[in-house]
Amino acid sequence: MKLPAPKAIISVTAHWEEPQVTVSTAPKPGMLYDYYGFPDEAYQVVYPAPGDPALAQRVLQLLAAAGIPAAADAARGFDHGTFVPLLLTYPEAKIPVVQMSLVKGLDPRLHSAIGTALAPLRDEGVLILGSGLSFHNMGVFMRGMGGGTGVQKFKPSEAFDAWLGEAATQRRGAARNEALAAWAKAPGGRESHPREEHLLPLMVVAGAAGEDAGATDFNDWLMGARVSGFVFGA
Structure with missing residues (x-):
């Protein structure tokens, strides 16, 4: 977009x-x-x-x-x-x-x-x-740095990406903020973010979006992990 x-x-x-x-x-x-x-x-x-x-x-x-x-x-x-x-x-x-x-x-x-x-x-x-990044587990990335078609897909990242996409795009305002705040309880949450600093910029942007809808702007596999990007109010 x-x-x-x-x-x-x-x-x-x-x-x-x-x-x-x-x-x-x-x-x-x-x-x-x-x-x-x-x-x-x-x-x-x-x-x-x-x-x-x-x-x-x-x-x-x-x-x-x-x-x-x-x-x-x-x-x-x-x-x-x-x-x-x-x-x-x-x-x-x-x-x-x-x-x-x-x-x-x-x-x-x-x-x-x-x-x-x-x-x-x-x-x-x-x-x-x-x-930041919707997935940030450096151990998984290091295993996937070899590239090619043989990179094993990290299944928890797929589960978390699906949850994150729903939370970011299907809810608005306070409901979206509360859903995102519970990220650690989501499927694959801690496996995707052993430390959550790369997820927190999304919280700021979602908070600024208010009642505006979010949309998935990017979604792909990166070094074995499913990753997404989001845009709000565009």
Whole structure:
């Protein structure tokens, strides 16, 4: 699904956790290569999109109004949870980007509430991007890295993907948020997310969606696991 170009982007990245919600305020964010063991080329990628200090302050104001503690970070650069998807989606790097952290403890209801607080930004032309993954079990991925047709499909991922798709697209508002908050009890939940940081960006986006419907935008097998992407209100 092709989305219209937004005025600005908030990237909720699975690769940044803080004691409270933290937003990047740098006007010209640098790069944060938060990975290791890759070819040299992986450390030469540059995504020179501008930051948006005014939008960052707007985010902080909305969170404060909702009673959610938040902080600013003027130093953090774009991590790969931000620059990889945006390099593929908006390669011209002209749209301002504000990066936002998860909150340590990874409470799904808190992250839904964060999204709800940010919902007014959608009417201001801001895209709220949840950058994580619907399945994130590195042991399974490592086994599937050989590629080819002989990769064994991890059945719990299929069960969880079906549950997640139903929860994200067949319910709305508070009912959707509560369904997603119970992800660990879903079929294949913990097998798909031994640690849930890659699932939490979805909670923020779903919270911001309010009563708007969700739709499955992507669904495929990745290194033996079933994965999906979702879009709301498009």
